[in-house]
Amino acid sequence: MDTISRQDTPATAKIGAPLKVFLVLAHPERRSFNGAMADTALETLRGLGHDVAFSDLYRMGWDPVSDRRNFATVKNPDFFKQQMEEDHATESNGFAPDVEAEIAKLEAADLMIWQFPLWWFGLPGILKGWVDKVFAFNRIYGRGRFYEKGLYRGRCALLSLTTGGEGIAAYQPGGFNGDINGILRPIQRGMLQFIGYDVLQPQIVWGPAQMTEEKRTAALTAWRERLTRIAQEEPIVVGQY
Numbered sequence: 001m002d003t004i005s006r007q008d009t010p011a012t013a014k015i016g017a018p019l020k021v022f023l024v025l026a027h028p029e030r031r032s033f034n035g036a037m038a039d040t041a042l043e044t045l046r047g048l049g050h051d052v053a054f055s056d057l058y059r060m061g062w063d064p065v066s067d068r069r070n071f072a073t074v075k076n077p078d079f080f081k082q083q084m085e086e087d088h089a090t091e092s093n094g095f096a097p098d099v100e101a102e103i104a105k106l107e108a109a110d111l112m113i114w115q116f117p118l119w120w121f122g123l124p125g126i127l128k129g130w131v132d133k134v135f136a137f138n139r140i141y142g143r144g145r146f147y148e149k150g151l152y153r154g155r156c157a158l159l160s161l162t163t164g165g166e167g168i169a170a171y172q173p174g175g176f177n178g179d180i181n182g183i184l185r186p187i188q189r190g191m192l193q194f195i196g197y198d199v200l201q202p203q204i205v206w207g208p209a210q211m212t213e214e215k216r217t218a219a220l221t222a223w224r225e226r227l228t229r230i231a232q233e234e235p236i237v238v239g240q241y
Contacts (some may be wrong), residue, residue, distance in 0.1 A: 018050045020109045021045050022105045022113070027117060037223060038115045040224050045227060051231075053108065055130075062098075064130065066133055068080060070095065073094025081136075082083065086139065087142075089135050090139040102134045112197070115161070117161065118183070140152075144192050155198065156199070159203070160202070161205075163205070165207055180204065200236065205223075
C-alpha cells in the first residue's frame with residue numbers, strides 16, 4: 001500500500017505515481033547545512049519526477065506575526081479573535097494572498113517536509129509563525145476534524161532537522177538533553193498528527209557544525225538515498241514516540 005496516497009480527497013495519489021511534495025525551509029543562512037539538506041531534497045525528488053513546491057521562509061520574508069494582516073476580510077472589527085476570523089475567511093475566501101498561497105501548497109501536497117534547525121528544543125520562530133497562520137481553523141482543522149478524523153489523513157509529513165548537540169547519546173532517555181522523541185512530540189503529535197497527517201520517522205543530523213566535511217557529505221548521501229524510497233515508508237504508529 002502506498003502510505004502517501006490521500007484518502008477521501010479529490011486528487012487521490014496512485015501507487016507508483018509522482019508525488020506532490022511541499023518542502024518548507026526555515027534557516028536564516030541559505031549556505032547552511034540545512035540549506036544543503038533542502039537542496040538535496042529538491043534535486044533528488046525533482047530528479048525522480050516528483051512535483052515539488054518550495055517555501056524558503058527567510059528568503060520569502062515570511063512574517064511570523066499573526067494579526068489582522070492574515071486576512072482580507074473582517075468578521076468582528078472591534079475584537080480580534082484569530083479562530084473566528086479564520087472561520088470567516090474560510091467561508092468567504094478571505095485569507096491574505098501570502099497566507100492563501102501557502103495554504104494552497106499545503107492542500108495540494110501528498111507529502112510535506114519541514115527542514116529546520118532545532119532551536120531551544122523546538123521550531124524556529126519563523127516556522128512556528130508559519131504554522132500559526134497556515135494551519136487555519138475550519139480550513140485545515142476543526143469541527144471535529146482532527147487526529148484520525150483530520151482533513152490530512154492519508155497524507156504524510158516528515159521533520160528533517162539538525163541539532164546543536166554533537167551526538168545522539170545526548171538525546172536519549174536519561175541523556176543530557178533528554179529523549180529526542182519527547183522533544184519532537186509537541187510538533188509531531190500536537191501539530192502534524194492533530195490535522196491528520198501520518199508522520200514519518202524524522203531525519204536528524206546530529207551536530208553538523210562539529211562534523212568533518214566527510215561526515216557532512218555522508219549525511220547528505222544518506223538523506224538522498226532515503227528520499228529515493230520515501231513513498232514506500234510506513235508512518236510512525238501513534239503513541240510509540
